[in-house]
Structures are given as C-alpha cells and as structure tokens.
Amino acid sequence: MSGGDNDVVLIKGNKRLDGRGFDELRDIKMEVSVLERAEGSAYIEWGKNRVIVGVYGPRELHPKFLQDPTRAMLRCVYNLAPFSVDERKKPGPDRRSVEISKVCAEALSSVVMLERFPNTVIDVYVEVLQADAGTRCAGLTAASLALADAGIPMKDLVAACSAGKVQGQIVVDLMKEEDNFGQCDLPMAIIPRKSEVVLLQMDGKLSRDEFKQAYKMAVDGCMKVYEMQKNTLLGSMNKFVGVEGGVENGD
Amino acid sequence: MLNVKDRDLVIPGQLLGSDLFYDINCFTENGSVFSCVEGMVRVDGKKVKMVPSNGVYLPKRDDVVIGVISDVLVGKWLVDINSPYLCAMRAEEVSRDAAKKDLSQFFKVGEIITAKVADVDEVYSCQLIKPWKVEAGLIIDVGPKRVPRVVGKQKSMLNMIRDKTGSRIIVGQNGKIWLKGGNVDLAVSTIKRIEKYAQTQGLTDQIAELLDKESAAAGGRFAREEPCSCGHEEEHAENDSF
Numbered sequence: 351m352s353g354g355d356n357d358v359v360l361i362k363g364n365k366r367l368d369g370r371g372f373d374e375l376r377d378i379k380m381e382v383s384v385l386e387r388a389e390g391s392a393y394i395e396w397g398k399n400r401v402i403v404g405v406y407g408p409r410e411l412h413p414k415f416l417q418d419p420t421r422a423m424l425r426c427v428y429n430l431a432p433f434s435v436d437e438r439k440k441p442g443p444d445r446r447s448v449e450i451s452k453v454c455a456e457a458l459s460s461v462v463m464l465e466r467f468p469n470t471v472i473d474v475y476v477e478v479l480q481a482d483a484g485t486r487c488a489g490l491t492a493a494s495l496a497l498a499d500a501g502i503p504m505k506d507l508v509a510a511c512s513a514g515k516v517q518g519q520i521v522v523d524l525m526k527e528e529d530n531f532g533q534c535d536l537p538m539a540i541i542p543r544k545s546e547v548v549l550l551q552m553d554g555k556l557s558r559d560e561f562k563q564a565y566k567m568a569v570d571g572c573m574k575v576y577e578m579q580k581n582t583l584l585g586s587m588n589k590f591v592g593v594e595g596g597v598e599n600g601d
Numbered sequence: 602m603l604n605v606k607d608r609d610l611v612i613p614g615q616l617l618g619s620d621l622f623y624d625i626n627c628f629t630e631n632g633s634v635f636s637c638v639e640g641m642v643r644v645d646g647k648k649v650k651m652v653p654s655n656g657v658y659l660p661k662r663d664d665v666v667i668g669v670i671s672d673v674l675v676g677k678w679l680v681d682i683n684s685p686y687l688c689a690m691r692a693e694e695v696s697r698d699a700a701k702k703d704l705s706q707f708f709k710v711g712e713i714i715t716a717k718v719a720d721v722d723e724v725y726s727c728q729l730i731k732p733w734k735v736e737a738g739l740i741i742d743v744g745p746k747r748v749p750r751v752v753g754k755q756k757s758m759l760n761m762i763r764d765k766t767g768s769r770i771i772v773g774q775n776g777k778i779w780l781k782g783g784n785v786d787l788a789v790s791t792i793k794r795i796e797k798y799a800q801t802q803g804l805t806d807q808i809a810e811l812l813d814k815e816s817a818a819a820g821g822r823f824a825r826e827e828p829c830s831c832g833h834e835e836e837h838a839e840n841d842s843f
Contacts, residue, residue, distance in 0.1 A: 390655065408657055408685040419724050461614075463628070463637060468724040470685040498613050501656030501746060503637040505628065506614030543614050543635075583612045583639050590654045591610065591641055592801025 358531040361517045366528070372521045375511070375571055380492070380582040382499040390500025394492040397525055398482035400434075403492040405500040408470035422467040426455035426474045428489055434481045450486050451476075457490055457510075457539050457548040463503040472502060483529035484512050490539050490549065491575055498583055507579050508548060510539035511571030513564040520560055522567040536561075538568040542576040545569060607644040608802075611636045617649050626651035641800050652800060658684040658745035658775040660727045664718045665833045667740060667773035668729070670708045676700060678708055680716070680729055683745070683775040690716065690729040708734065715771050715779065715833045733833060738769070738781030741789055745776035747799040751792055758795065758805050762788055765812040771833050787815055 360367055370376070376397030385391035388404035411417045428450040432441050443451075458474065474496065476489040487510035494508040514524045516532040529535055534554030540547055556564060588594035603618040605611060617623070619633045626638045627649060636642065640653040660666070660682065668688065672679040676699060680688045692699030695707045708714060716729040743751060752759045752772055763770055767783030780788050791812060798804065 389657070410685055410687070467685060498639045499655065501638055501640075501653050503626065503628075504613040505635070505637060507612065541614075580612055584610050587610050587639065587641070587654055589797060590800050591608065592798045592804070 358527070359517075360528055360531060361519055366516070366521060366525075368525060372519060373567055373570065375523045375574055376525065378575065378578055380495060380578060382495050382582060382586045388496075388500075390496045390498070390502070392492040392495035392499060394488050394495075396484065396488040396491075397523075398480060399478070399485055399488045400480035401485060401488045401492050402477050402479060403489065403496040404475045404477075405472065405493075405496040405502070406475070407472040407500075408467040408502070409473070411469060411471040416471075417469040419468050421464040422462075422470045422472055424455055424459045424462055424464060424472045424474065426451045426458060426476065426493070428454055428476045428478070428486070430478045430481060430485070434478050450489075453549055453551065454486065454490055454493065457508055458493060458497065460546075460548045461494070461504045461506050461508055461541060462497060463505065466503050472497075481526075483524050483526045483535075484537065486510070486549075487512050487537050487539065491579065495579055495582060499586070506541045506543045507576065508539050509542050509572040509576035509579060510537065510549065511568050511575050512537040513568035513571065515554065515556060515560060515564065520563045520567060522571045534560075534564070536564050536568060538565070538572065540569060540572045542573060603644060603649075605642050605644070605649075607642070608800075609642050610640070611642050611651070612639050613637050617642060620647070622648045624650045626653055653746045654799075655744055656746045658682070660684055660686065660688065660718050660721045660725055661774070662718055662721055664774035665715060665771065666718060666729070666775040667713065667715050667735070667771065667777035667779055668775070670710050670712050670714065673705045673708070673710060676704075678704060680714065682729075683742075683773075683777055684725075686725040686727065688718070688727045688729050690732060694730055694732055708732070713740065715773065717833070731832075735771075735779055738779055739785055739789070741778050741780070741792065743776050743778060743792060743796040744799075745774070747796045748772060748774055748776055750799045750804065751778065751795050753805055758808065761805065761809055761812070762791055765809075765816050766791070769834060784816060784819055787812070787819060790815075 379395040381393045384393045385404050390405040393402045428447050430439050432439050474493050478485045490510040513522045513536045515534040516528045534556050536552050539549035604616050615636050617634045621634045623634045628637050636651050638653040640651050643650045666682045668680040668682040671681040676692045678690045682688050713735040714732040716732040719728040719730040721727040766788040768788045769781045771779040
C-alpha cells in the first residue's frame with residue numbers, strides 16, 4: 351500500500367477496474383485432494399491468486415520438549431514462491447511471511463480440535479504460486495479446506511475475505527491495483543457458524559463508520575466464500591458414497 | 602430433533618440436530634450436536650454417528666495392526682504403526698529371559714510384524730502383544746478410516762475376497778494390509794476399489810459380481826493357502842461400521 355495515490359483511477363462510474371461492483375468478489379475456484387502424498391490438500395484460484403495448501407499430520411513432534419500432552423500443536427508455513435510476484439521475490443522466510451504464518455496458525459488453531467491429538471503436530475503448508483492481493487485470505491480459506499480434507503476434527507471451517515477503501519469508496523475483495531494504490535486494506539477471517547472473527551488486520555486508515563461498513567462487507571464476502579467451501583467439500587465426497595462414478599467402471 | 606437424514610454428506614461444523622446421542626466425531630454446544638469431520642452421517646433413532654472419509658489411525662485396544670520395527674531398545678522395541686504415536690512392545694512377548702539377550706536376534710530395525718494392541722492410555726501410548734514376523738507377501742496402504750469397509754459386516758467382505766482370490770490377507774486396522782498367495786493382483790485392485798467407493802450402498806454385492814467376472818477372466822479360482830499360526834488372519838476386531 352503506497353498510502354493512496356490519487357492520480358490512479360481505480361473506479362469509473364460505479365464499476366471497478368475489472369468491471370466488478372463494490373460488493374462483488376473475484377471469480378473463485380476451489381479443489382481438494384490435489385496432492386497424493388499429503389494427508390489433506392487444497393488448491394484455490396481466487397482471481398489471479400493461485401494457492402496450494404498441503405496438510406501433514408497429526409504426526410510426532412520433534413524436538414520432544416515442544417510436545418504438549420494436553421493438545422497438539424498447529425504450525426503454519428506461508429510461503430510466496432519466487433515467481434509469484436512481478437519482481438522475483440528472494441526465496442525463504444521474511445518478515446512478512448513469518449507474520450502471516452503466525453496469524454494463520456492462530457486463526458486455524460481456534461477451530462481445530464487440538465486436544466484430540468496430544469503430543470503431536472499438525473503442519474499446514476501454504477504455498478502461493480501466483481499473488482494478486484488477498485493471498486492470506488485465499489491461503490486461509492484453502493488451509494481450512496485442506497484440514498477438513500485431512501479428516502482433522504474441526505468445530506467449523508474458516509472463511510476469509512478482505513475489504514478496503516479505494517478512492518474513498520468501501521469495496522470488498524481488493525485486487526492488486528486497488529491494494530497498491532488504495533487507501534486501506536482490511537483482511538478478515540471468520541468462523542461462519544457463529545460469525546466469530548479469527549483474523550483481522552488493517553493496513554491504512556478508516557474512520558469508525560467506514561470501518562463498520564467495511565467490516566460488514568467483509569463478513570458478507572466471507573459468507574459467500576463459505577458457501578463455496580461447503581459445496582467443494584460436499585462435491586469431493588461423491589465418490590466416497592458412490593454417487594459419482596460406479597464401482598463397476600471407475601478405477 | 603434432527604436436521605439431517607440418514608446417509609447425508611456433512612462438513613465440519615454442520616448442525617446435525619439437538620437432543621441426540623452422538624459419537625466421537627461429533628461435538629455439542631448449547632444442547633445442539635454438530636459434526637466435526639467431513640463424511641457421511643448415520644442416524645439410528647436418537648443416535649447419530651459420523652463416518653469420516655479420511656483421517657489418521659489412533660490406536661485402540663484389541664486392534665490387529667501391521668507395523669515396522671523402528672528401534673530396538675533394552676527390554677523393548679519401538680514399532681511404527683502408521684499413526685502419530687509410536688507403540689512399544691515388551692521383550693517378554695518373545696522370550697522369558699529377555700534381559701540377557703540382544704533383542705535384535707528376534708526382530709531387527711526395519712522388519713515388519715503384525716501384532717495386537719493391548720493397552721492404550723489417554724495420550725495414546727500403547728503396548729503391542731503377540732507379534733508375528735511378516736516375511737513374504739505384499740503390503741498395501743488404505744485409508745485407516747476406510748478399513749472397516751474392507752473387512753465388512755462380520756468380516757463378510759474380507760472372507761469373500763479371500764474365497765474368490767485365494768489370497769491370505771491380514772488387515773491391519775491401521776490401514777496396512779498384508780496379502781500373500783492366490784490372485785494377489787485381483788485382491789489388491791478389489792481392495793483399492795473398496796477404498797475409493799467405501800460408503801456406496803450395496804457395495805458387497807457389487808464387489809462380489811465384479812470379483813466373479815474378473816476371476817473368471819484370470820482363469821478360475823486359486824486354492825487358498827493355509828493361514829499362519831499367529832491367528833491374526835481371523836482375529837480382526839469386530840468391525841464397527843453400519
């Protein structure tokens with residue numbers, strides 16, 4: 351975010367640069383069980399974002415002194431691929447990805463029933479293959495799908511979406527240009543069943559009323575994302591109950 | 602009150618109903634029962650039960666498992682049983698004067714055994730008993746949560762596969778299956794198919810049909826070999842699926 355550059359036109363008429371209305375999300379495509387070796391996995395295409403998530407575990411935690419006999423530990427690694435952004439990103443963890451890993455792990459810990467797996471660790475690897483603003487929301491959304499796919503007990507899914515302020519207008523799900531030249535970005539993740547907030551960050555400035563409006567729009571966005579997550583998971587189980595393909599011909 | 606029907610697909614956090622009896626794959630909040638895994642819900646009167654589609658193996662008493670010796674210590678072995686937790690096996694299982702002997706003369710690191718889970722505590726540390734060394738044959742992996750369907754009600758599915766392929770099969774509840782002899786290829790492809798379409802209705806009949814067709818194509822039936830002396834082939838913990 352460069353603090354709101356007013357020379358760049360981001361809103362024309364009532365439409366945004368890519369023709370979306372203020373409360374419209376980008377196109378989202380989700381898929382689960384994309385990796386053979388991981389316990390659970392998910393892939394999400396959110397506008398131009400491409401994120402793949404693998405879940406490993408619960409598995410033994412080493413070093414042993416980190417083990418907690420009352421609960422499992424949930425680790426999250428968020429990583430931007432060197433080729434995911436315009437200018438090559440130096441590989442490896444940096445300040446930003448360490449922070450995002452931490453907030454994502456905390457958001458996911460609030461839904462996963464960690465007390466079911468004492469002394470173990472659940473590893474969530476979020477790999478961003480292509481970034482176009484809102485990668486932590488896409489990553490979290492995919493991560494909760496991957497956890498569900500791994501069969502790890504959870505109280506609910508986590509759905510995430512961002513809102514923000516662009517040219518004085520509150521909009522939902524910012525894309526790269528809006529993120530770079532807008533005035534505020536507000537990524538948020540919720541537990542849809544109870545509308546509890548598990549992640550809320552703000553980069554930029556909003557007045558109290560603007561915040562309320564952005565918050566409401568982000569929650570609405572999350573709910574739309576949740577519906578898509580739900581359909582993806584239900585669709586992935588069609589073979590399991592024999593609705594899709596047949597025992598006879600499917601191999 | 603119920604919010605779902607029998608055999609509905611549900612996702613984590615979905616409301617199943619209120620005032621119900623529920624199993625470990627559900628949780629309750631303010632009197633309402635929710636699912637905590639993705640899978641299929643089974644309803645029986647006021648009882649609800651989730652059949653999860655995936656998940657890791659957690660050791661349970663009396664399960665027959667197939668494991669790999671991962672360490673030989675003084676007086677015990679550590680066994681990897683395809684679970685987040687290692688299992689211990691005491692040397693007394695194979696020898697009366699174990700303290701005087703080097704345990705690697707019985708089982709070395711990397712060797713495969715089938716054994717029975719004797720004791721599991723609240724943090725899932727467990728003891729194995731009655732080991733039997735697996736020395737030939739083939740081991741395949743299936744999802745641990747789909748093993749009950751490979752065994753079937755009163756072992757119906759398993760016995761059918763044994764009869765029609767002539768293979769000796771030990772099903773580890775931890776998702777490892779040992780096969781030897783007979784038409785192994787057919788047995789493996791059948792088990793893989795059962796795993797994939799685990800909760801299809803009338804699965805046993807469909808698989809029976811398929812097995813008949815394919816074993817005829819493969820040139821008739823194989824004679825079944827004698828089972829091993831360990832008793833693990835007959836000793837599967839009673840399957841808890843519907």
